[in-house]
Amino acid sequence: MISIKSKITIITSLFLAVLMSGVFIPAFAQSVTPGARRAANQQQRIPTLIARGDSEIAKRITSLNSAISRVQALKKLADTQKTTIVATYNTVIANLNTLKTKIDADTDFASLRTDVMSIFGNNRVYALIMPQESILTASDRIQDVATDMNALATKLQSRIYAQTKGNDVATIQASLADFNAKVADAQTQAQNAVNEVSGLTPDQGDKTKLA
Numbered sequence: 001m002i003s004i005k006s007k008i009t010i011i012t013s014l015f016l017a018v019l020m021s022g023v024f025i026p027a028f029a030q031s032v033t034p035g036a037r038r039a040a041n042q043q044q045r046i047p048t049l050i051a052r053g054d055s056e057i058a059k060r061i062t063s064l065n066s067a068i069s070r071v072q073a074l075k076k077l078a079d080t081q082k083t084t085i086v087a088t089y090n091t092v093i094a095n096l097n098t099l100k101t102k103i104d105a106d107t108d109f110a111s112l113r114t115d116v117m118s119i120f121g122n123n124r125v126y127a128l129i130m131p132q133e134s135i136l137t138a139s140d141r142i143q144d145v146a147t148d149m150n151a152l153a154t155k156l157q158s159r160i161y162a163q164t165k166g167n168d169v170a171t172i173q174a175s176l177a178d179f180n181a182k183v184a185d186a187q188t189q190a191q192n193a194v195n196e197v198s199g200l201t202p203d204q205g206d207k208t209k210l211a
Helices: 004-021 027-031 034-072 079-105 109-121 125-163 170-197
Strands: none
Touching (some): 034 079, 034 109, 034 125, 079 109, 125 170
């Protein structure tokens, strides 16, 4: 008669042999395919990706609101240019808010990933808008300083006239002329910079506009 211990040993050995042969595969292992595992993994990543998208959008909206305040404070930029630029920035904010609503409602991983990537690819907040605002601000500052320099040049010219009285002021006059020329050139270059960038807008995926 076979003992209970021997029976257990035999049954265990048979079970292990069948298992290793591949004949016995648990039902749950048969049902979980690589594609199913990938899909499950993607579903688990959706909340994290949504949170990332919301965070990136929030940062950009904060930056845009700050840029709007700085543009509105510019002294030398024409009011019509200010209006156009601020309207563009507000449009981008509206687009980002709309995109956030879509991202928050996304349940498909592929669609969500495309929407999150559009934050970076279409709106160009840090690739276009913030550099644009920096150039406008720098140009405005140059124009402001140039105005002060022109006022100083006027005072210097008056002093030179007062010192003439038979004195040779040709060298001083030449230096002042060079000073005036450089200030005028600075004003021209600053205005050229404004003209170059003030009409640029985010491409929103439009390749022609991007070019």
